[in-house]
Amino acid sequence: MPFFLLRRRRVLSGASSDNSSADHSLRWVVWLVALLVVLALHWVAGRWVERSRNASNPVPAEHVPVQVELLTPKPVAQAPKPVAPPPVVKPKPVPKPALKPAPQPQPTHAITTPQTEQVAQAAQAAQAAEAAQAAQAEQAAQAAAQAAAKAAGDAAASQAAAAAAKAAATGDKISVPPSGELRYDTRINGVMNQTGNIHWVNDGQHYEMVVSIPLPFVGPYVYSSKGHIDGFGIAPEQYSEQRGRRAADITVFDRATKQLVYTRTPNNQPLADGAQDRFSVVMQLSSLVRGAPDSYKPGVVRQFSVADNDSNEIWPIETVGDENVQTADGNVQARHFTRLPRREGDRRRLDIWLAPALSWLPVRILQTEPNGMQIEMLWRGKLQPPSATQGQSGAGTPDASADAAPAAPAPDKP
Numbered sequence: 001m002p003f004f005l006l007r008r009r010r011v012l013s014g015a016s017s018d019n020s021s022a023d024h025s026l027r028w029v030v031w032l033v034a035l036l037v038v039l040a041l042h043w044v045a046g047r048w049v050e051r052s053r054n055a056s057n058p059v060p061a062e063h064v065p066v067q068v069e070l071l072t073p074k075p076v077a078q079a080p081k082p083v084a085p086p087p088v089v090k091p092k093p094v095p096k097p098a099l100k101p102a103p104q105p106q107p108t109h110a111i112t113t114p115q116t117e118q119v120a121q122a123a124q125a126a127q128a129a130e131a132a133q134a135a136q137a138e139q140a141a142q143a144a145a146q147a148a149a150k151a152a153g154d155a156a157a158s159q160a161a162a163a164a165a166k167a168a169a170t171g172d173k174i175s176v177p178p179s180g181e182l183r184y185d186t187r188i189n190g191v192m193n194q195t196g197n198i199h200w201v202n203d204g205q206h207y208e209m210v211v212s213i214p215l216p217f218v219g220p221y222v223y224s225s226k227g228h229i230d231g232f233g234i235a236p237e238q239y240s241e242q243r244g245r246r247a248a249d250i251t252v253f254d255r256a257t258k259q260l261v262y263t264r265t266p267n268n269q270p271l272a273d274g275a276q277d278r279f280s281v282v283m284q285l286s287s288l289v290r291g292a293p294d295s296y297k298p299g300v301v302r303q304f305s306v307a308d309n310d311s312n313e314i315w316p317i318e319t320v321g322d323e324n325v326q327t328a329d330g331n332v333q334a335r336h337f338t339r340l341p342r343r344e345g346d347r348r349r350l351d352i353w354l355a356p357a358l359s360w361l362p363v364r365i366l367q368t369e370p371n372g373m374q375i376e377m378l379w380r381g382k383l384q385p386p387s388a389t390q391g392q393s394g395a396g397t398p399d400a401s402a403d404a405a406p407a408a409p410a411p412d413k414p
Helices: 005-052 112-172 281-291
Strands: 070-073 181-186 189-204 204-214 221-230 233-243 249-254 259-262 300-307 312-327 330-339 348-356 360-368 374-379
Touching: 112 281, 181 360, 204 281, 221 374, 233 281, 281 300, 281 348, 312 348, 312 374, 348 374
Parallel strands: 070 300
Antiparallel strands: 181 189, 181 374, 189 204, 204 221, 221 233, 233 249, 249 259, 300 312, 312 330, 330 348, 348 360, 360 374
């Protein structure tokens, strides 16, 4: 056999081996591409299902404030205690006039005549007339004293009614929400984040509020506010912020010296009546709206003195109107409030929606940063007021008229 034929076969055999390995590699590439396509399709389908189930609320339009009324913190309108009627002063008994003793006839040994008997009877009749006149004078004095006491009682009652009407007209009406565990879906620029939680406790005299938002790789952001309930409503005593693993910054509301004391800065500031912190202000707004929902109509602006971890400023919050909010469990009507610019050039925005079906608790909170980033908290769960925390009473404070913002962590404070 010629040598070139053998050599030709070897060459052909080598080419066939190279083609086989190339086909095998190409087959793996095709399978890998197909797997990636399938995974991508599954991811797209999952996102579509998630977006279909999740709520989609429109971004609030740019609001032009039209102020129709400005409300400032005032003491709670308390119903005055019933005024006890003044004690009835019993008139002093009128002393009876001393009756002159009838002149005793001189004993005589003479026999009594009819004239002397008539004189004695006349004297007795005069004494009886004097006694009747004294009794009538005493009864008239007692009647006059009783009439004076009644007039004084009526005057006191009218003054109490006038004071009650004045207090009801000028004071705030507050009903602090009952205890409950509130859960919220958190989103950053529309992307779902982990579930946030608001632990709220109210026993009628004291309150505690803990807002926890877990963040991956950073740790939870925890904001805490606790204090009591006084004549202005919710009264914080201590507010703290702990972001991740950093030490907590604490603000103390020293009501004895009426000072705000910060651990972050040595500069103290005056403590105003009705002052709130960044998170208790939302519950204070809820308490005010619960107490008098008809007072917060579109255009009404409410001012709050709000303390942060190193400063204090005025937050003007305006009522925008009633709107529809969509949650994962359905739609709910809510009243929209927005914070107006706190100073010239303030572009950070805060919007709060309070739902009457949820006992006027916040159903949605949206914070918009100056760079356009949006941080949202949206009610998670059934559209009904939360049940009371275990071991706590579910009732909120009674309506003061009858008796007395949470945001997800942001790069900068709101």
